[in-house]
Amino acid sequence: MSDKALPRRCSVGAQLGIGVKSAALYNPSNGKVENGKPGWIQAYDDELAMDLSRLRISSNRCMVDGLSRTVYTDEIMDDGYLVDDEDDEDSESEEHWREILLSRLSWESLSPVIPRNFQYFKEVELNREYMYDIKSKLTSGHDFVPGNLIADLSQSDLISSGQAGTQFKTKGATSYDPTVGPLFVTGEIQTIPDLRNNIQPHRIIVYSGGKANSVLNIAVAGGKRTNMDSVSFDQIESSCTVDMASAIKSIKISNLSGMLGRKGDLIGVMTESALHIIKIENISSRHEIKISSCEPLPFKQFGDFPFADFAFNPWDLRQFAVVDVKGNFGLGQLPKSLKAGGRCQLSKDNFGTIFDPEELSNWRRIEWSSSFTRLLVMDRSKLIELDFAHDWELEIVQAKTWSRLLDYHRVDDDYGILLTSREIIVVSTKQSNEHLTREISWKHDLNSEDTTLRLCVQTIKPGGNNLLLVCIFSRNHSQIYVHCFSLNDKETSIKLGGTPVLLQVPHVTAGLKDVCLYDRSVSDEVELSALESQPSIQLSMFINETENRTIWHYIVTSGDLPISQYEVGLNSKFTNSQVVCQKDQSYFPLNVPSLMTKVYQATTAITNPTKIAEPESEIFQTYGYQLSEAINKLLPTWIDSEKSLAELQSPVRHLAAVPNDIHNLSEFTSLLQQLSQHYTDQGLVFTSFKTVSSLLLREAAEDLDIFYNKLLQCWDLVTANSEALTRYVIRDVVMSSLHFWKPSLYSAVEEKLRDSLKGPYREIVDSWDEEDLTTAMTQESSATNESQLFQGSQSQIPTIKSSQTRSSKRTKRTAVGLTSGKVSKITHSQPLFNKETLAAPPLLSSTQQLPSTLPETMTPAFSLQSMASFSQSQSSQRSKRKKKVGGFG
């Protein structure tokens, strides 16, 4: 063991988590107490790494590719060819018909000239008079495909078991294919001509597309960032597409060992049926990509099961390894030159299996370990390191009990990152070590039952530090869990940096299928010094949602650069697919927070009641004045009937400031009633309380009190401040639903509209009108009768239940000799009523009238209902008495 490592337990390394400390090393003071601070070298270091909490995701995004893009392949055939073909057929058939016609016609000599618009069949007169008009033609250049089919196709790796055979879907029974790996990758490619000409590697992005997810797109990720001030999205320049003729399951770019000093030029594509290896031959200065490929390797050549994963040997450009869904693995050799007809050779000696009958999941991973003969083969419950040359295997990790292996990422020759359902583990695959060893782990605290967690690792170098950014994402939510590890300069030890952060991906509501990062920050030190700015990292992030197959491009940055509107999206080929997301508001309803603040305000207003200077009646009076003034002002504007009707009816609340605290609801009612009465003379109609309450309560209530009491029942359960809250709610509801209008205006417009109609329609309208008059009248009357009945029954049932026992008690009490004053005291102690409006005698009388209809043995209902009913029966009595207050002229 090297002398420089941190102290740790041999087998497990440093185990960290939130608030969990691990072994540290004491670095003593340097003899000078004044200067030398005692230092602890820990596995956990905040200062080294960058501040992750400064990471932000741009709210802008641009679409890389969607379903809508047409697939274009130059080798096979294009649309033009198809069109030509059809034309040919047309002219041929025309010729054919001409011949037939000529043979049938008796006057051959005339040689009739058939007009171009000749029709072979008798023209059929189609009835073009539809019962409705089609406003816009439903024509589109696309074929009709049922929506659910598209949805299924676009989530190709999702299998909803509810579909098979049964009609209804079982909730939460959606499964997915774990062998589907990354479908969007980026990597650096250095082709052979580039190597010869000493050209820097190109960054390319490779992704799957097409309707059936079978088309591979290869594009060069665009050039350098020009200025620091604006953050623009990369230009994705020309792209090259290849049709794989089978659904793509995984894409990988070969990543060569740093020892070779070059980048690879191979792309591996695993489809449902075969493994394709594609070589990038050349990338021109205009970013045109030339590719070549050998014959695909079908899985049948290897074994009975489809491939689950593959890997390129980082030390040998021509070697690769495959593993199938049951754990059979093998090595393969690429042909010397990748061209049509060349075949991959599977090694006859180097194969084996890690098959485990207890492991059900199809997920398998294969990756090279510390040297070119060593492989790591994984399934969900174990990790096996094996050496082909020396013929041994060792089960390094056995995860049968508390965790499962979820993902593995090879960082470089020295390190790899293993994601389990509990931890992120950095493993060391150094050649000096005998085996894979655990270096440092972080307990990530994400749900361990979520098997869809995936890893995305990016090396970044902000300000000379060497950091590993580890992102975990899941199909179940749209948060990305970001943590970083820092390697020191010589990459001899690895530490954990900072605390992790959660990044919420904007606009995404469902989960994330793929996340892909690459570093695009200015790393050149000369450039940095020229710009004289803090080193900030800036990453491009590509995200593939689970809901649809669109790939979105975001910018992640730690700098405080303004993330500007993207000017340059993609080049002309992609311009049609640029989409500005407009759906945000529907995703995140804006009114929820505002409601919350309202509730909060209301409650605070109650807890600190403001002293009311003037009595309530005066407030009402002033309010009434204000209101009537506003209405008077409004009315002249309504003279031009059409103009006024074009606008919306304004609710009453917009006219004058509604008083904040309304304690006396019945007075408020009477105020509004007087207002409406006053304006009825001027031909104005106000929405009546009946309409409001029948909308909300499904029964027509005359008075706000009833409404108030009903609401109070609900709020009382929730909060102690129910009364005030209810009043707020009532005020808001009533004021926003109260409208007024002038029927005379409508009649003029109605007349005009009626005149514009033609004969039969007018008749229909007229007949409607008549019917309306007669039946509506009867309906109305019956409705009111019914509603009264209904209201009566509705409101009385609870009354009876509760007040019956009360009243029976009361009668008993009176029999015993208690005074009625005590009873009224009891009711007063209930905080539901205003003392001034509630007088004891009417209450008593109203309740005492009721019990006669009831059996005495009935059990009491809960008291809240009884309160409501009390006031109901009461308020109907009171409403007439209480119209004295307020008034205006």
Added chain:
Amino acid sequence: MFQFPITLTSKRVRNGRKLRYQYVNNLYQKYNKMEGITTNALPTPENSAAESSENEGALERKRNRIRRRLKSIAGESYSDSESDEELNDTGAQDDEEADQERSFFKKYEKPQESFEKWQTESRKRVPIRRTKVSFTKYQRMCKSAKRKMANALELASRHNRIYLQTVSEGLEMVEPVDGKPETYQMKHISVLNNLLHVQIYRGNWAAAYKCFALLIRIPEVDIRNVWGIGNQVLHAKESAKYLEFLEWMSNVYSSRTTYPEDINFRTAPVFTKGSRTHVPKFVTTWLWEALIQYTRESFEINGDYRPENDKLQELIDKISEMLLAPPYMEDSEIWFIYSLCHMVKADILSNKFDSHLVGSARDIASNQVIQHIQKTKSCLQTCITKDDFVYPKRHIERQLETFEDRLHIDDTDSKSMERDTDEMNEELDTQSIPSEYAYQSDLSGRSSST
């Protein structure tokens, strides 16, 4: 989204799990039969199935019950296996099915140190299995396994049938299988838990503190599952309290019992529990935090060093109590912490050492330092003998030598010592601030001396 601080179980989930383990065990049996593998040492479902008479099963159940009863009488903390007990008490059939799960887990060692079993000994190497599993073979296994559990499948709910079908095809469920809270309380806990985590990652400590306070008051929530979060929150919010909290944790929850490997397979003991062979993480965290904190404090009070309120000494006493009094803690990491305590002490004392002292006062002071250095060495020796802990040996030895040198040098030649530390810092390849700082100060020191 985040790990629940409690285990969520519902009947549906339990049944689904049973089905899966039954299927897996059937596959395993069939595979062993086909391969002609006979398992010897551990009891496997094959063994139990071969002699599966009802009598046997009943006997087994009875034995289990007796054992459980004995254990509970013996007064061991038995809270760990509550869920299992509950599971077993749900009836005879449940018991039998639970055995499927149990027999699956019986085959595997349940590690305490980490969530998985890690093994890096090269002598455990075996030759590569140079075979391939064929489709026909696999299909035979599947068919036989499915046939065996036809009855159980018939009785299972639709949801569980779909689940088993999916899982047996090698697919995985998108939504967590038992991640869904099904009662209001569970929902409450899950929301609170998510909120707690989110607030921590945002660094919103006040809100996190509230969430944590609420969460630990729910009776079902075991504080051992969330102590790390609690430590972090307290550290950030009320930094005076976090050491107290950790100390309380280690006082209350340190268990010195043997690890009950045969029953406990629902919750991982890695971060939550301790046993005779596994020191709980909160104890080590407490010791490390305390050591680091006290070191900082003792350097802050700097000039006036008062032995009567020496927290470091208190810590040393506590650790020695843990290590040297029964029940003896035999963890190498604790020994390492113990040695570091002495080392820090030696550092402080040697720094304080006044070279102008003469006579017995000098002897006493230097003896103190020497004593601590000796202690450090002996503790490290013990740590080494445990054979599962590594540390940079030479680095520590050099430092100890430096401390000793401080006793012998005069004020005039402090340069040699500086060179020593300088060398040491280069040796220890770290980027930590102190070493850089030291390097700079050294540079300035050199320039001034030249």
